[in-house]
Amino acid sequence: MVRCPQEIHITDIMYTLKRKAIAEGYYRESTAADAPGWSETYIDFVEKYGRSFELGLMTRYHLRHHPLDMYKMAPMGLGMLRKGRMDLTPTRIKGIKQLQAILNKAREVGGEL
Amino acid sequence: MTEERIGVYVCHCGSNIAGVVDVEGVAEWAREALKDRGVVIARDNKFMCSTLGQELIENDIEKEGLTRVVVAACSPHLHEGTFRTACQRAGLNPYLCELVSIREHVSWVHKDKAVATQKAKAIISGGVERVALHEPLEPLHVPIHSSTLIVGGGIAGIQAALEIADSGYPVYLVEREPSIGGHMAQFDKTFPTLDCAACILTPKMATVGSHPNINLLTWSEVEQVDGYVGNFTVTIRKKARYVNTDLCTGCGICEEKCPKKVVDEVFEAGLGYRKAVYTPFPQAVPKYPVIDVDNCTYFEKGTCKACEKFCPTGAIDFEQEDEVIQVEVGNIILATGFDLFDARRISQYGYGRLANVFTSLEFERMCNAAGPTNGEIVLRDGVTKPESVAIIHCVGSRDKNYNNYCSVICCMASLKFAHLVEERTGAEVYNFYIDMRTAFKDYDEFYQRVLEEGAHFVRGRVAEVTDAARMPGEEGKLIVQAEDTLIGKQRRIPVDMVVLAAGLEPRHDSKEVAHKFGISCSANGWFIEKHPKLDPVATMTEGIFIAGVAQGPKDIPASVAQGAAASARVLGRIQQGEIALEPVRASVIEERCSGCRICNNLCPFNAISFDEEKKVSVINAALCQGCGTCVAACPSNAITGTQFSNEQVLAQLNGLLMLNVANGHGAVTEAERVPA
């Protein structure tokens, strides 16, 4: 939308196409076949705790998608823990039930705008 | 109950009106229901405006002795003149005819036929009530002064001036810069013939400079315009040149000796220098230099005076002052031209930040043999020849973020640049375009020629111009990134130099200028013509014409054509010697005027003045255009208008409302009338 001479909201269109690709399963043949896996794992944690949980996200995602490459992440993971930049356990918000109710209702309402 | 004999004529307009409104029924109704309101005859016809339709009216006027006519058809903008003339032919004063619109106001905007028919009846009813109160009027005849004012000394203005002057009438040509020539004087070659711009322009400029009928006022600006068509009084400020033009020979020694060098933002487009005392270019007309007060050492500090010392005729006069003169003219032509789009606004193209990005105007100056590089195409360092050049089309045009319109000439200009680069440097040329707009005579042939000469064309709007190299071969170059939509791939093309074909924009002060002359500007800032298709050089203000790019982007042949067209219109007026003005005017009822003067400042045509002795406002009938603003604004109800008096307007309202009051049955009693 910034440069588009016809003022088209390009990022919104890209997100819509992404959602459709995931819903229809087209992503499986793409070069970013792992992307929905990442996003869905991320969302799982947010729905469960209300905040993102990096350690959990990384471990689960890599175990599911590139288990053999996990060793590459190890040094960085250790570095993060050492520098205090990563939590070992997730933080749960108080209103998690409220959030879950809201998200469920949103999914029920659904639709694309 | 009126004594007038009114004829009502309802037009079918083919199926335009008849398709929605029951026109025969309406005519029938008018005949019956409006009988006791003066209607003696009511007809309907397929095309009222046709000769047959008009003859119907004319015959009725003669045979039935009609004293008023109401035509229910299209908008008065289109055929008011037609029907008024028809009445005049039959001997009825044209202003006793009223045209009410049941097309634009009814059939074209409503779908429900029953409702539309009712509305048509109501509108006709209003017309009938109104027309009974019309007065027979005579148009105002005003003489046309034979002098003409032309504002803007570019190619359009020059052409107009020569046409009028050659016909034997005097012209005042006012130009803001020290010399005439406009943007065309800055160009090197003109497309498609590749004629040298100066070579074809300077003969015309020279003729203007020596023409006995042209009073050339350069380094001057119009300050105020008073009056009306045929009789304008224009106040012009002749800015001080600080050079005595009676003594100056144009030798140029002052310019040579002047120690102060500044960047020339106007003529050299910021690419070259000039002195503080200067003529913009060697073939300037008139040849007299001017002193740039903001940059002259004498005016800043009181020292130097080198020009005065060296001038062989003693023509430098530091004491000179602006001279304000007033001239009387009959018509005005505005040919003020354009400004170039400021390419800095598109930051991703890097203009202003990356040294080797140039605008089209800068590139023209570079190619010009009399320009800052003597015609050599070089990079910003002034020395290196580029081995590859990218030319980007549509910079600031066809873009909702900047200007939505197409600037018409940039595709051709870009092709011209491509040709010049190939010719003079042998460099690789890449044109990045969206569409090739090469519409006119010999233009597409020129495109084909450039294609054959080996220029590369990439169809894709450029995303960015950057110096951040990513791959080998890009170091030290400017990289143009665009999607080549014909092959469907992104391309990064490293080049040495980038030329931006910047769009055309209205002059930055076009709105003020329009206001000064009493014409309108579009939202973009271009002057508005009377009709976009059929009247491109006239404006809604009588006596003021527009020509050239001031009316909208166009190439040189079109500007010349418009300049000539405007002058033809003016000559026609001068030839007739007088013009008939519409008598639709406002006037002040002196007894009611309280002297509050609210109306004075409201008039968009400056037609209202104040009589100090009588302490009342006075409306100049010739200046007044009958817009009605003052009538509405007057708190004492002291202003009324011919053809739109309070009585007439209220009568029309009464007529419109009668149908509702009577629940749509059409018959109304005196008692139900709304009082005037």
Added chain:
Amino acid sequence: MKYGYYPGCSLERNAKAYHQSAMAVAPLLGLEFVEVEDWNCCGATEVIAVDQMAAYALIARNLALAAEQNGNGHLVAPCSACFLNLSKADHYMIESPELAEKVNTALAAGDLHYEPGTVKTSHLLQVITEAVGLEAIAEKVTKPLYGLRVAPYYGCLIVRPGFEKKYDDYEYPTVLDDLMKTLGSEVVDFPLKAHCCGGHMTQISEPVAMELIRRLLHNAAEYEADLIVTLCPMCQFNLDAFQDNVNKYFGTDYHIPILYFTQLMGLAFGLSPDELGIGTEFVSARPALDKILSEAPTKEKPKRPPKEALPMPSLGGEG
């Protein structure tokens, strides 16, 4: 001036230094940040890729809570992604009553409601430069960062996508540059300052992300920057934590520390590095910070351009 404060998930741990330095610097500038109670994740770029309504509802819960808790409707988000999400959701809810209705239906399931337009979200940089102003900041500078060549890196989300009232120029923002100049440092204007750092591509498609990060590091190194200053936790993480990976992947040898602008502000205000979380970065900032001079370096006389050179377009003018 009181603001609702939305830290976002990163500032809790990964970008703890950003949070720490922001909190240290805020009181000195007269800013009061009150954290929104029980805020939830904004969804980053993940949720909206899968489910549109859920994404907006997720964001809207935060807006609703912020509206309830902070009367004046000002919300500040230090993370660019959170800033984008919050302001985008609000903007679209204002523009589309249909969306607002759907989102509020979802919120109602949690007994919440959000009236579009109530909360105005600003990025932390925006608040500091607009509400406080560069002059007030200049007054607080006690230890100017003389001699430090700083490359301001905006990342992509703070300036794009563009809404009408989005922040600074989309292509070539200069706000952070001006702030860094106010702190006394030497600003390196590198052209890729608003280019993407790769975001979460480091996990999804490593070659793409590595190349994007390499370009940024390469460009900053080309312009001889001592350190890169950033305003988004993702950018800091990618450029910092993955620098070693990039070096291994391409065989390069970059050692450019990445700091947050609040950390540099804190240093210029005289706070200690520990207070500002300096030391948590992977590529140590110590060598760069040691370069700071105690007095302003003498300005070199600008060289006269050669006679043949053509003048550059003048800055300013009737644009």
